[in-house]
Amino acid sequence: MSNPSTTLLLLALLCVSAVAATRTKLNSINNLDDGICKSMVETQGYTCQEHKVTTADGYILGLQRIPNGRSGNETADKLPVLLQHGVFLDASSWLLNPPDQALPYILADNGFDVWLVNSRGTSSSRGHTSLSPKDPAYWDWSWDELVAYDLPASFQYVKNKTGHKLHYVGHSLGTLTALAAFSEEKLLNLLRSAALLSPVAYLGHISSLILRPAVDIFAAEKLKLLGWLEFPNGQIQQLVEFICTTRGIDCSNLLAAIGGPNCCLNSSSIDALVEHDPQPTATKNLIHLSQIVRKGTVEMYDYGLEDTNIKHYKKPTPPVYNMANIPKDVPLFFSYGGRDSIADINDVGILLDKLRDHDRDKLVVQYREEYAHVDFIMSVNANQVVYGPLLAFFRLH
Numbered sequence: 001m002s003n004p005s006t007t008l009l010l011l012a013l014l015c016v017s018a019v020a021a022t023r024t025k026l027n028s029i030n031n032l033d034d035g036i037c038k039s040m041v042e043t044q045g046y047t048c049q050e051h052k053v054t055t056a057d058g059y060i061l062g063l064q065r066i067p068n069g070r071s072g073n074e075t076a077d078k079l080p081v082l083l084q085h086g087v088f089l090d091a092s093s094w095l096l097n098p099p100d101q102a103l104p105y106i107l108a109d110n111g112f113d114v115w116l117v118n119s120r121g122t123s124s125s126r127g128h129t130s131l132s133p134k135d136p137a138y139w140d141w142s143w144d145e146l147v148a149y150d151l152p153a154s155f156q157y158v159k160n161k162t163g164h165k166l167h168y169v170g171h172s173l174g175t176l177t178a179l180a181a182f183s184e185e186k187l188l189n190l191l192r193s194a195a196l197l198s199p200v201a202y203l204g205h206i207s208s209l210i211l212r213p214a215v216d217i218f219a220a221e222k223l224k225l226l227g228w229l230e231f232p233n234g235q236i237q238q239l240v241e242f243i244c245t246t247r248g249i250d251c252s253n254l255l256a257a258i259g260g261p262n263c264c265l266n267s268s269s270i271d272a273l274v275e276h277d278p279q280p281t282a283t284k285n286l287i288h289l290s291q292i293v294r295k296g297t298v299e300m301y302d303y304g305l306e307d308t309n310i311k312h313y314k315k316p317t318p319p320v321y322n323m324a325n326i327p328k329d330v331p332l333f334f335s336y337g338g339r340d341s342i343a344d345i346n347d348v349g350i351l352l353d354k355l356r357d358h359d360r361d362k363l364v365v366q367y368r369e370e371y372a373h374v375d376f377i378m379s380v381n382a383n384q385v386v387y388g389p390l391l392a393f394f395r396l397h
Helices: 004-034 036-044 103-109 143-162 173-183 211-216 219-225 233-247 254-259 267-276 283-295 306-313 345-354 387-396
Strands: 049-054 059-066 080-084 113-117 166-171 191-197 332-337 363-368
Touching: 004 036, 036 049, 036 059, 049 143, 059 103, 059 143, 080 103, 080 143, 080 173, 103 113, 103 387, 113 143, 143 166, 143 173, 143 283, 166 173, 173 191, 191 387, 211 219, 211 233, 211 283, 219 283, 332 345, 332 387, 363 387
Parallel strands: 080 113, 080 166, 166 191, 191 332, 332 363
Antiparallel strands: 049 059, 059 113
8 A cells, every 4th residue: 555655756746747758858859969979078179979789679779989088199909998877877977077087088088999888768779679768668678688688789889899808887777787797697708897886786775865765665666557667857856856855855965865975076067967867767677776675685677476477587586696606707896985875885895795705806996985976977086086096907907
């Protein structure tokens, strides 16, 4: 049975759904028309290319490539780096700061061939070989499909274009999908090393003032029952505002309420984030994330009925992504923060314990006491305290 708070929440969201859907459609069209290369990268003086790759299940993903640094000097056999964003974001989230502070530009200026991928459903990746975002089947996916289809297609595309194995950088959900793939020994033949910022795997200790209440009231599950298979911009905004009001949360700083009190953001970057994000995702994806919060495990999507799970998995419960199965010789760089209310230090501790037998010379763990969730992609000093060690790690491998 729904409690009064849940009922009010759903009613509030229903009242604004039509406006929200229109706003989302307009934002998506505008972003697609401009393109991340044209609107964000070329304006900073960098060469940028727009690419498309089609996944095995038909989704057409947009990738942006920054092949050279701002100097424009060509370097033979540059090693590629693929960057994967988190949920409700797209590749623009890496590009919000000035070139001397944003990781893609720093990598390009340091001689790497930089690739930014956009997850299915976001503004740059709304294409499909047979489906439209208006079709319910288009949104029938969770992060399992990002593991099974999006990452392999992106990795293989970059390898085919460059002729090199690649370095990988993931943030938030972009770390979970990579870790899940590595635990099944996928992608490793295409990988040099992986840097995982604000690493998400286990989520049982999440303390986000916004996300935890949404999980606790089963908001995503109830929205799916109402027929909302896409969870777009306006609905996110209304959900956040409702939770802030009903729970008495100070949401004057929304980024802090969502991911913890960040140490080092500038106002212009925050304004840019609001302009480009949040990006749409599948409601099923949010349900899957909610499941691992409640269960404290990392496993595939739970369909809720033994018969349905048997149909999908040939067993009554979803298969587990066993982090201890990640090969011990995979070079991994972790950086996590003491103020992060999504990638909580206790959950990161559980993950690192699963990797306790990892080869010591292949594992780097960095802890930033003052960092919260988005500091790792937006902090004005991340170039010194996080990206410097990350670059050194890549050069070793």
